Structures are given as structure tokens and as C-alpha cells.
Amino acid sequence: MKKIVILGSTGSIGRNALSAVKKLGPGYQVLGLAANSNLEGLLAQARRFHPRYVSVFDYTASVRVKGLLPRGVKLLDAGVEGLSEMASLKDADIVLNAVTGAVGFAPLVAAIRASKHIALANKEPMVMAGPALMKEAARWQAKLIPVDSEPSAIFQCLAGVKDGNYNAAVSKIFLTASGGPFYARKSGLSNVTVKEALNHPRWNMGPKITVDSATLMNKGLEAIEISSLFAVPLDKIQVLIHPQSVMHSGVEFCDGSVLAQLSWPDMRLPIQYALTWPERRCSLVPPLDFFKLSRLDFAKPDFKKFPCLELAFHAAKKGGGYPAVLNAANETAVEKFLKGMVRFTDIAEIVGKTLSLHHENKPDAITLAEAVEIDGWARQKAADIAANIKRGKKCLHP
Ligand code: NDP
Ligand code: MG
Numbered sequence: 494m495k496k497i498v499i500l501g502s503t504g505s506i507g508r509n510a511l512s513a514v515k516k517l518g519p520g521y522q523v524l525g526l527a528a529n530s531n532l533e534g535l536l537a538q539a540r541r542f543h544p545r546y547v548s549v550f551d552y553t554a555s556v557r558v559k560g561l562l563p564r565g566v567k568l569l570d571a572g573v574e575g576l577s578e579m580a581s582l583k584d585a586d587i588v589l590n591a592v593t594g595a596v597g598f599a600p601l602v603a604a605i606r607a608s609k610h611i612a613l614a615n616k617e618p619m620v621m622a623g624p625a626l627m628k629e630a631a632r633w634q635a636k637l638i639p640v641d642s643e644p645s646a647i648f649q650c651l652a653g654v655k656d657g658n659y660n661a662a663v664s665k666i667f668l669t670a671s672g673g674p675f676y677a678r679k680s681g682l683s684n685v686t687v688k689e690a691l692n693h694p695r696w697n698m699g700p701k702i703t704v705d706s707a708t709l710m711n712k713g714l715e716a717i718e719i720s721s722l723f724a725v726p727l728d729k730i731q732v733l734i735h736p737q738s739v740m741h742s743g744v745e746f747c748d749g750s751v752l753a754q755l756s757w758p759d760m761r762l763p764i765q766y767a768l769t770w771p772e773r774r775c776s777l778v779p780p781l782d783f784f785k786l787s788r789l790d791f792a793k794p795d796f797k798k799f800p801c802l803e804l805a806f807h808a809a810k811k812g813g814g815y816p817a818v819l820n821a822a823n824e825t826a827v828e829k830f831l832k833g834m835v836r837f838t839d840i841a842e843i844v845g846k847t848l849s850l851h852h853e854n855k856p857d858a859i860t861l862a863e864a865v866e867i868d869g870w871a872r873q874k875a876a877d878i879a880a881n882i883k884r885g886k887k888c889l890h891p
Pocket of ligand 2: 641644645715
């Protein structure tokens with residue numbers, strides 16, 4: 494019996510994970526569920542899956558949920574303490590980290606130090622401090638299994654590489670991107686509304702990652718994550734715009750062979766694989782029908798039109814704390830955009846300006862503690878920059 498903890502159970506990944514767990518049947522059991530403030534969703538899940546533990550991050554919501562939980566369910570502390578306790582429960586075999594943003598950093602570290610099998614959707618901590626987290630995972634013999642469709646595809650393609658020495662065997666990684674809602678748009682992007690940015694053509698995801706997909710920052714974050722996860726240098730990663738989202742990424746090996754993973758775009762497949770790894774089990778996703786696929790297209794990304802992608806590669810090349818600055822500034826800017834406080838195109842401006850304020854003479858891999866410190870600094874700077882942008886413009890609601 495595998496006991497699973499889901500951090501972010503009420504979100505898009507969390508809900509898909511629960512439907513995968515249901516399909517997997519008796520061998521898998523939900524041990525713990527954690528959310529931020531969506532009590533209705535969390536309570537419905539608790540009644541359906543009978544977890545032994547729940548945690549609610551938001552303090553007020555955590556107080557409210559106390560009298561509402563089904564009998565026998567233990568409520569852990571609110572805030573990051575509860576999330577981290579949940580991530581390191583002694584009885585947990587698998588921890589799915591599916592919260593959004595840097596809030597997943599501390600629970601990820603807790604799960605690593607508890608030597609867990611970690612199904613990792615929450616990419617932001619890997620952007621903040623990927624090399625330090627991988628070192629920590631090796632030290633504690635924790636397994637990091639990617640959930641995100643592209644890192645999962647690459648992970649699956651790399652399965653046969655001897656001794657995990659990926660860099661020697663791999664000459665290129667093809668990281669695919671749907672291109673988001675604006676890839677083919679001819680007019681400028683400054684008047685893009687929140688509603689338009691949230692209308693992703695292929696994937697139904699939470700708001701933060703959907704905006705990241707529209708700016709293509711998401712692909713930059715994934716490139717940084719992949720480079721740490723598989724210890725492959727950034728210059729071997731090639732982003733391919735692939736609007737059908739059927740090839741989820743691929744690997745070119747040094748002998749010229751290319752392996753790729755293909756399936757209909759449905760997150761239940763990579764989520765399930767991260768839970769059952771190294772086994773494969775039947776999934777809820779219908780098999781691919783090649784006769785229904787009229788074509789698969791591939792194009793070069795437009796770095797000019799999508800400056801966030803450029804900024805991500807720039808930060809990644811600089812190394813050190815720059816990716817942590819990029820991530821924090823982006824989280825701040827996206828949050829402001831979603832609240833209607835800045836424009837879509839201001840996201841790149843805020844990230845670029847925040848990065849330009851960060852100075853490191855000799856960027857080296859940063860420690861976990863340094864990543865947290867840099868994250869706090871960059872959030873403050875990005876918020877100041879956003880406030881200045883807002884003051885300089887009258888109408889922010891196109
Ligand atoms: P959602 O916004 O749909 O869900 C986020 C989940 O995290 C919710 O359960 C939310 O709880 C919870 N949460 C948010 N903040 C906190 C907090 N402070 N403490 C505890 N729980 C919190 O996001 P997604 O599911 O789309 O994405 C989750 C992560 O997975 C992101 O890092 C994203 O980049 C990554 N990912 C997502 C993909 C997708 O298809 N959705 C694909 C690949 C990666 P509540 O409901 O109470 O607010
Ligand atoms: Mg992805």
C-alpha cells in the first residue's frame with residue numbers, strides 16, 4: 494500500500510492527481526491533503542478520500558475548518574509549518590508537491606530531508622535553487638520525479654541512460670511549448686486582458702502557470718528546472734514551439750537518435766507516472782490515435798515578442814542567485830497582473846528591472862538559505878518597481 498500526501502490538493506494538479514489515485518485503486522491511499530483557503534473543495538475531498546491529516550495554510554481558514562472536518566481527520570498547523578510537517582510525515586511514501594510558487598520551497602526541503610519519493614509539479618523552488626536542492630536530494634536519497642509534462646517526457650526518454658550520466662549521453666533536449674494564447678497574434682500584447690491571458694488553447698491549469706504560459710516565462714522556468722534535474726547544461730536545451738502539445742519533449746542522444754514522448758495533452762498521465770514510477774499502469778488518458786493527428790508542427794520561439802523567455806535564459810546563464818531573482822520578480826509581477834494592477838507587458842519590464850538591480854561578482858551555486866534571502870529581497874524590489882509603473886500609467890484595465 495502506497496500512502497500519498499498531496500500539497501495543493503484543491504488545485505488543477507491536485508484534483509487531477511486525486512482522479513488518478515481513484516483510478517489506481519486499492520494499492521494507493523491518500524494520507525494527507527493540504528490547501529491554502531479553499532475549504533469547500535478540501536472538505537469534499539476529505540469526505541471522499543478519508544485522509545488521516547489535512548492542513549490549511551491560511552490562518553483564518555484553518556481556524557474555520559476545525560469544527561467541519563470528518564471524524565478522525567487530524568488538522569495540522571496553518572502556514573508553512575503545517576505544509577512542511579505534512580511533507581515529512583513518517584507514514585508517507587509519496588509526497589506530491591503541487592502548490593503554486595515559492596511557498597513550496599520549505600515543504601520540498603522537508604520532504605527531501607525525510608528521504609521521500611517526491612512527485613514534483615511545483616517548479617518554482619527548482620528555479621530558485623535547483624543545484625542545491627539536487628545536492629540535498631542526493632544526500633538524503635530522496636527521489637525527485639517530475640510531474641510537469643515536459644520534464645516528465647524527458648525523464649521518460651532518459652530512463653535507459655546508464656548510471657544516470659545524462660550529460661555524456663545527451664547532445665540536445667527538445668523542450669516543447671504550445672506557444673500559449675498569443676503565439677500567432679499579430680497585434681501587440683500591451684492591451685492583453687486577464688481573461689485573454691487565462692484562455693490557454695491546450696491546457697486547463699491554475700492562473701499563475703497559465704499567465705506564465707502566455708508570456709512564455711513558463712518555458713524559461715522549465716528550462717532552468719530541467720537543467721538542474723538532469724544536470725544538463727542550458728546550451729543543450731532547445732525550445733520548440735509545438736502548438737498541438739502532443740510531443741511533450743524529446744532527447745537527442747550523442748549517436749543521433751531522438752527519443753520523444755507523445756500522448757494527448759492530459760496531465761493525468763504524467764501525474765500518474767510520477768506516482769507509480771518506476772512502474773507503468775493503465776491510465777484514464779485515451780491512447781494516441783495517429784490517424785486523428787493530421788500534423789505536428791514545430792517552430793523557433795520568438796524571443797523578441799516574448800521577452801520573458803529571453804530573461805529566463807539570461808538569468809539561467811548568469812547563474813548564482815539570478816534565477817531566484819527571476820522567479821520572485823515574476824511571481825510578484827504575475828500576481829499584480831492578475832489583480833489588474835499592471836499590464837501584461839509590464840511583467841517582463843518588472844522582471845527585467847529587478848534582475849538589473851541584482852549584482853553578483855562571481856555567480857556560484859547558491860545555498861538553500863541564500864535562495865530564501867534573495868527571494869525576499871527580489872519580491873520587495875519587484876513590488877516597488879510595479880508600484881512605480883502603476884503610478885506612471887492612468888488606465889491599467891484595458
Ligand atoms: P492551482 O492554482 O490550480 O492550485 C494551487 C494549489 O496550491 C491549490 O490547491 C491551492 O490551494 C494551493 N496553494 C496555493 N498557495 C498555497 C499555500 N500558500 N499553502 C498551501 N497551499 C497553497 O495551481 P496548479 O495546480 O495549476 O499548479 C500547481 C503547481 O504545479 C505550480 O507550481 C505549477 O507551475 C505546476 N504545474 C502545473 C501544471 C498544470 O497543469 N496545472 C502543469 C505543470 C506544472 P487553494 O485552492 O486553497 O487556493
Ligand atoms: Mg509544462
